[in-house]
Amino acid sequence: MGLVVQKFGGTSVADSEKIKNVANAVIKEKKLGNDVVVVVSAMGHTTDNLIKLSQEITVAPDSREMDVLLSTGELISMSLLAMAINETGYNAISLTGYQAGIKTENCHTHARILNINTSRIKRHLSENKIVVVAGFQGFCDDCDITTLGRGGSDTTAVALACALNADRCDIYSDVEGVYTADPRVIKTAKKLKEISYDEMLELARVGANVLHPRSVEAAKLNNMKMRVRSSFKLDDLGTLIIGVDDMELNKPVTGLACDTSQVRIVICDVEDKPGNAAKLFNLLAEHDLSVDMIIQSYARNMKNTNDIAFTISKSDMQKFNSIKDKINQIVNASNIFVDEDIVKVSIVGAGMIDRPGIAAKMFDTLASENINIKMISTSEIKISCLVEKKYSELAAKALCSVFNLDGAKVADVKGDLPL
Numbered sequence: 001m002g003l004v005v006q007k008f009g010g011t012s013v014a015d016s017e018k019i020k021n022v023a024n025a026v027i028k029e030k031k032l033g034n035d036v037v038v039v040v041s042a043m044g045h046t047t048d049n050l051i052k053l054s055q056e057i058t059v060a061p062d063s064r065e066m067d068v069l070l071s072t073g074e075l076i077s078m079s080l081l082a083m084a085i086n087e088t089g090y091n092a093i094s095l096t097g098y099q100a101g102i103k104t105e106n107c108h109t110h111a112r113i114l115n116i117n118t119s120r121i122k123r124h125l126s127e128n129k130i131v132v133v134a135g136f137q138g139f140c141d142d143c144d145i146t147t148l149g150r151g152g153s154d155t156t157a158v159a160l161a162c163a164l165n166a167d168r169c170d171i172y173s174d175v176e177g178v179y180t181a182d183p184r185v186i187k188t189a190k191k192l193k194e195i196s197y198d199e200m201l202e203l204a205r206v207g208a209n210v211l212h213p214r215s216v217e218a219a220k221l222n223n224m225k226m227r228v229r230s231s232f233k234l235d236d237l238g239t240l241i242i243g244v245d246d247m248e249l250n251k252p253v254t255g256l257a258c259d260t261s262q263v264r265i266v267i268c269d270v271e272d273k274p275g276n277a278a279k280l281f282n283l284l285a286e287h288d289l290s291v292d293m294i295i296q297s298y299a300r301n302m303k304n305t306n307d308i309a310f311t312i313s314k315s316d317m318q319k320f321n322s323i324k325d326k327i328n329q330i331v332n333a334s335n336i337f338v339d340e341d342i343v344k345v346s347i348v349g350a351g352m353i354d355r356p357g358i359a360a361k362m363f364d365t366l367a368s369e370n371i372n373i374k375m376i377s378t379s380e381i382k383i384s385c386l387v388e389k390k391y392s393e394l395a396a397k398a399l400c401s402v403f404n405l406d407g408a409k410v411a412d413v414k415g416d417l418p419l
């Protein structure tokens with residue numbers, strides 16, 4: 001007998017019929033003789049709706065209260081799922097993040113899990129119960145409720161799987177697995193049979209929201225067997241996320257993602273002297289602003305100044321606006337320019353290591369579509385280009401075609417995984 005952690009996302013628990021469907025998927029696993037811990041997200045668009053509600057009250061909601069509010073979404077789905085499982089004759093109990101012992105750092109709206117006291121979950125498993133845990137939430141000092149950031153239920157699931165030493169963590173979603181690109185946008189994207197932790201981590205970081213990046217990080221760190229599969233096609237294997245050693249790297253690019261959640265900020269005419277960049281980025285860090293791409297232009301005029309451009313998340317714009325004057329004071333910029341009309345298009349592949357020419361091929365492809373590149377960033381296995389938002393689909397399609405990411409549908413692989 002093994003232990004499997006299953007996670008069901010918002011679309012999988014969007015209404016009562018779907019919750020009953022999830023109950024069947026849980027019982028299917030239980031019938032195989034395994035202990036099952038289930039993590040659920042909030043129903044459908046509940047979290048978005050709660051955010052909208054808060055915005056009707058205030059433009060700057062207190063982050064502690066925001067966490068209390070957002071945590072309620074998962075409480076609804078966990079209790080309904082426990083009822084649905086109980087209805088079938090199996091025994092289930094639902095637990096909040098606090099009851100499940102999920103301790104996080106003292107940080108609201110994007111807290112990291114510090115540790116999990118699994119004793120209560122283990123007790124219920126030993127009573128032959130199916131344990132349903134609210135995703136996306138934990139508790140910090142003073143027993144205050146925290147949340148893990150949008151999409152964070154995936155991370156709850158993997159963290160629990162690691163803490164419980166589970167045999168596998170299955171992430172059930174509204175897609176049949178991980179595709180070479182978002183299958184809702186690129187209809188010809190191919191489903192991947194497997195993808196390495198590193199590639200999946202990069203893809204998730206650059207905008208493939210099928211998995212929360214920190215869930216992949218945790219799975220990689222603990223070598224947790226993880227897969228993405230459909231909650232509506234229970235006999236399909238989905239996509240396995242595995243160590244790179246187990247893979248043959250026969251193609252340079254494995255996947256592509258587009259991210260429209262960022263804003264480009266340009267700080268114009270910053271004096272070209274040591275310490276200015278440090279002052280600027282320290283100020284951003286002090287205000288908990290995460291920066292993604294950064295470019296500093298060469299001094300281009302007699303004034304000996306640079307433009308420093310970087311991207312931040314749109315959801316951080318309010319924080320950024322609150323320190324705009326301070327930025328002006330410390331670096332004496334002539335202007336601060338904000339560009340929201342952008343998309344970051346990224347290609348990812350462990351196979352690009354030591355394969356020259358991939359960046360050139362990406363830039364050539366964009367050029368052939370007359371798409372201007374505003375910023376570029378790279379890692380060992382990723383190249384990202386910032387372009388005008390209107391080119392998002394055109395760029396994605398052209399790159400999918402050039403890097404062989406589209407094509408005929410790959411046949412579903414039926415069956416189940418051994419533990």
Ligand code: ADP
Pocket residue numbers: 008009010011012041151172173174175177178179180181182183184207208209210211255257
């Ligand atoms: P859940 O509610 O189950 O957590 P999400 O909406 O967070 O689901 O993630 C699933 C969505 O991720 C899909 O509907 C799909 O549009 C999107 N997606 C983006 N990139 C990919 C990709 N490469 N493969 C599969 N799905 C992707």
Ligand code: ASP
Pocket residue numbers: 009010041042047048073135136149150151152153154
């Ligand atoms: N309900 C949360 C969200 O919508 C967490 C999740 O779905 O993973 O972001």
Ligand code: MG
Pocket residue numbers: 009151154209210211212
């Ligand atoms: Mg998700």
